[in-house]
Amino acid sequence: MIKREIGGIIFYHRNLIQNERLEKEAGFLRQRLNTAKEIYLENKRLKGLLYFKQKSAYKMTAVRVIGRSADNWSSVVVIDKGGFNGIKRGFVAITPSGLSGRVIEAADYTSRVRLINDPNFAVSAIVQRSRQEGLVCGTLGRSLIMKYLPKDCDIRAGDVVVTSGLTEAYPKGLLIGSVVNIGEEFSGLSRYAMIKPAVGLSDIEELLIIIQ
Amino acid sequence: MKNWIFLGIIIICALLQATALNSVSIFGVKPDLLFIGVFYASIFFGVAWAVSLSIFAGFLKDMLCVNTFGVNTLLFPLFCLILIKLSREISLDNNFIRMLSLFILVLINDIIARVIFLFWGNFISWGIFLRTTFLEALYTAVVLPLVFKAIRRAL
Numbered sequence: 533m534i535k536r537e538i539g540g541i542i543f544y545h546r547n548l549i550q551n552e553r554l555e556k557e558a559g560f561l562r563q564r565l566n567t568a569k570e571i572y573l574e575n576k577r578l579k580g581l582l583y584f585k586q587k588s589a590y591k592m593t594a595v596r597v598i599g600r601s602a603d604n605w606s607s608v609v610v611i612d613k614g615g616f617n618g619i620k621r622g623f624v625a626i627t628p629s630g631l632s633g634r635v636i637e638a639a640d641y642t643s644r645v646r647l648i649n650d651p652n653f654a655v656s657a658i659v660q661r662s663r664q665e666g667l668v669c670g671t672l673g674r675s676l677i678m679k680y681l682p683k684d685c686d687i688r689a690g691d692v693v694v695t696s697g698l699t700e701a702y703p704k705g706l707l708i709g710s711v712v713n714i715g716e717e718f719s720g721l722s723r724y725a726m727i728k729p730a731v732g733l734s735d736i737e738e739l740l741i742i743i744q
Numbered sequence: 745m746k747n748w749i750f751l752g753i754i755i756i757c758a759l760l761q762a763t764a765l766n767s768v769s770i771f772g773v774k775p776d777l778l779f780i781g782v783f784y785a786s787i788f789f790g791v792a793w794a795v796s797l798s799i800f801a802g803f804l805k806d807m808l809c810v811n812t813f814g815v816n817t818l819l820f821p822l823f824c825l826i827l828i829k830l831s832r833e834i835s836l837d838n839n840f841i842r843m844l845s846l847f848i849l850v851l852i853n854d855i856i857a858r859v860i861f862l863f864w865g866n867f868i869s870w871g872i873f874l875r876t877t878f879l880e881a882l883y884t885a886v887v888l889p890l891v892f893k894a895i896r897r898a899l
Contacts (some may be wrong), residue, residue: 602761602808604773604880605868636810644810651868672772672872
């Protein structure tokens with residue numbers, strides 16, 4: 533114990549330099565570990581996308597989200613592919629979890645995708661169990677709203693909502709989300725349902741664009 | 745030199761607004777860093793530079809938004825001029841007064857912007873409008889002292 537303490541005093545300068553070097557090395561390794569973790573997570577996500585792409589009946593292209601709308605009035609993401617990659621206005625964006633949005637602008641190298649929680653987004657949908665039709669719109673928040681449901685509609689919390697295929701641009705059967713609660717419109721003429729989207733819209737990093 | 749650095753800060757604010765700020769959004773609403781930038785320029789810069797920077801900030805915001813081209817380029821310098829006039833009438837030295845002024849200005853900005861969008865056929869329901877407007881104004885006002893501190897440190 534005493535020997536160690538004396539050694540520490542004698543070799544103080546050497547230990548100090550060694551400590552500085554090791555601290556630098558630890559910082560560098562921590563950074564590399566973080567990068568490796570990011571690559572691992574990205575690899576995991578991309579593997580999932582690739583698996584889905586191979587199993588799916590649609591022809592799709594994978595894109596990366598590189599930006600979002602700067603204002604609070606729209607829910608739009610910018611993707612890293614555009615007209616040069618075959619992406620056109622009106623193409624549907626999905627993830628393995630379900631419907632994500634639609635391409636609204638396609639430049640040469642980038643495009644903008646309107647997400648399903650944008651208030652200007654609307655898609656004809658049906659409740660999978662009862663085949664009840666309605667119009668799903670965005671609310672800018674974390675949930676969607678299914679409007680124009682008749683007063684006597686057969687809909688329950690937990691019901692799955694999918695695209696109906698009536699809006700021609702969207703293929704039939706794409707998962708939108710599940711019903712969380714049902715309410716009555718202010719007019720009392722119809723009902724609405726709040727829907728939790730199947731896709732985590734706030735943390736989308738990659739998307740698949742249906743080409744055909 | 746200070747003016748050019750501030751121009752860089754505006755660009756950084758625009759980039760943050762379109763990328764990282766999304767992770768700190770509350771109920772899908774994020775603070776408007778560019779509006780805070782315009783607010784700062786109106787108080788601490790000369791009229792010519794403040795208006796020029798506001799036009800630039802508005803232009804950047806319009807570029808990064810959807811279906812809004814021209815609205816912010818038009819409104820930001822307008823609010824800049826209002827703020828310059830206001831700063832001559834009342835003292836904007838106190839953080840609380842600054843936050844209150846910013847809160848009111850963001851509210852007015854959102855109301856004007858929504859009216860313009862309404863004429864363009866871009867309708868948003870009252871509930872969403874009220875929630876987003878109030879939250880945006882509040883959130884932007886709350887982060888104002890922090891952003892001011894960061895800008896001062898950078899300048």
